[in-house]
Amino acid sequence: MPGVGGGAPAGSERARTATDRPAPGGETPRVVVVGGGFAGLGVLRYLEARLPAGAADLELVSPTDHLLYTSLLPQVCAGDVEPRHLAVSVRGTLRRAVLRPGHAVDIDVAARTVTVAGGDGTTYETSWDRVVLAPGSLTRTFDIPGLAEHGLGLKNLAEAVYLRDHVLRQLEYADMCADAAERRARCTFVVVGAGYTGTELAAQMRRFTAGVLDRFPRLAADDLRWVLLDLAPRVLPELDEALGAGAMKVLRERGVEVRLETSVSKVTAGSVTLSDGEILPTHTLVWCAGITPNPLVEKVGTETVKGRLVVDEHFVVPGAAGVFALGDAAAVPDVTRGGAPAGQTAQHAVRQGAAAGRNVAASLGYGRTRPYRHRDLGFVVDLGGADAVANPLGIHLSGVAAAAVTRAYHLLALGAGTNRAHVAADWLLAAAAPEQVVQLGFLPPAKATITEVEDTHIYSG
Numbered sequence: 001m002p003g004v005g006g007g008a009p010a011g012s013e014r015a016r017t018a019t020d021r022p023a024p025g026g027e028t029p030r031v032v033v034v035g036g037g038f039a040g041l042g043v044l045r046y047l048e049a050r051l052p053a054g055a056a057d058l059e060l061v062s063p064t065d066h067l068l069y070t071s072l073l074p075q076v077c078a079g080d081v082e083p084r085h086l087a088v089s090v091r092g093t094l095r096r097a098v099l100r101p102g103h104a105v106d107i108d109v110a111a112r113t114v115t116v117a118g119g120d121g122t123t124y125e126t127s128w129d130r131v132v133l134a135p136g137s138l139t140r141t142f143d144i145p146g147l148a149e150h151g152l153g154l155k156n157l158a159e160a161v162y163l164r165d166h167v168l169r170q171l172e173y174a175d176m177c178a179d180a181a182e183r184r185a186r187c188t189f190v191v192v193g194a195g196y197t198g199t200e201l202a203a204q205m206r207r208f209t210a211g212v213l214d215r216f217p218r219l220a221a222d223d224l225r226w227v228l229l230d231l232a233p234r235v236l237p238e239l240d241e242a243l244g245a246g247a248m249k250v251l252r253e254r255g256v257e258v259r260l261e262t263s264v265s266k267v268t269a270g271s272v273t274l275s276d277g278e279i280l281p282t283h284t285l286v287w288c289a290g291i292t293p294n295p296l297v298e299k300v301g302t303e304t305v306k307g308r309l310v311v312d313e314h315f316v317v318p319g320a321a322g323v324f325a326l327g328d329a330a331a332v333p334d335v336t337r338g339g340a341p342a343g344q345t346a347q348h349a350v351r352q353g354a355a356a357g358r359n360v361a362a363s364l365g366y367g368r369t370r371p372y373r374h375r376d377l378g379f380v381v382d383l384g385g386a387d388a389v390a391n392p393l394g395i396h397l398s399g400v401a402a403a404a405v406t407r408a409y410h411l412l413a414l415g416a417g418t419n420r421a422h423v424a425a426d427w428l429l430a431a432a433a434p435e436q437v438v439q440l441g442f443l444p445p446a447k448a449t450i451t452e453v454e455d456t457h458i459y460s461g
Helices: 013-017 038-050 070-077 157-176 180-186 196-215 241-254 295-300 346-363 399-414 417-432
Strands: 030-034 057-062 066-068 087-089 098-101 103-108 113-117 123-127 130-133 137-139 188-192 225-230 257-260 264-267 271-274 279-281 285-287 291-293 308-310 323-325 380-382 388-390
Touching (some): 070 380, 070 399, 130 295, 188 196, 196 380, 241 257, 295 308, 380 399
Parallel strands (some): 057 098, 188 225, 188 285
Antiparallel strands (some): 066 087, 113 123, 264 271, 380 388
16 A cells, blocks of 8 residues: 555554554655644645655544544534534545554654554554644643533534533433422533634524423423633634624523633532632533643643744744644744734644645655745634624624625535535525434443543543
């Protein structure tokens, strides 16, 4: 198979235990990309398109065989999009790269190896001549009592599907509950973090639960309560005030309680204690309070800024020969903003992928290197139904116009025709057909914590 570079077959014992090394003499350089998100997959797409056959062996280290379009995860929770339709196939996108399933848990810059922990419990090393670090990020949590045990995240498909099941399960419990206080607690849902994910989730799930309440005859509209918390003074603090104000208007119209400059100090199985001392009886806390870079970046041993690797405008990690980094893992200087670190958004990751691919190719003698320059196209925030806020090219939109622009942007950003067709069909069906109020039950509650679902424990060793 092209790209193996002298390594043993995937099923052999050597592939599980030994260090795979490039061909003797290094005739064919090996480029290893860590992370199959927008950034990592973008690098490999560029290299496959621009490098001549045989110019380099290409490898991808990723725990999944797909790129997950995370921007629509709230719609998975709300039932508007089927989970697998957000998974863009790696094998359908790449033709030459070898996929190494697993988490990259260590990197040795001097020896030029990456250590991979496979999903089957095996660990092995793979060598590189160039390595591109784009492992993405994990949910950022804090040392809040009870958060690790009772908090739910929204970073991958498993968490999205579980959250939908969990919300429906709480409504089922509430419907059969004779105690009014317990019924109210089961119908109270707390979301922490009023950024993109938290704001979209609260808006869309409030709409979803209100729409299915008639399936639970013993529940009243007054029982339903969604609370959105954030330490910031406004929702969507990373965007301009007009978008935040538009989102706040929709949230209030739908009945979401927005508590600003407020966070959580304690979580139990049946309550959440707020930073102002108030106790909210609830069985649901969804943690959307930001992200943190993948722990792999700490293994490089070079300078970091807020956990992100310091790189130059060409994505090169100073002091680590042959190492490039981008996406959430790197503080990429944006020359259009005076060298300030680029934002941690999918828009940046997509553009950085192509730009970094060009520079990796140049380091191998194909083409010329260029600095990363970002042109902001604006932002879109989907609030569900016909509600959204957006500022494409600086033009502020809300309502139906914003919703149309938002859906069009998501379809374009999906990057695969099959996924676009499926998601568009999902939206049409969601608008025309009654909601299916069913639980799938794929993930048991004991395995639904952020640490378990996002595999953060794999880096603790």
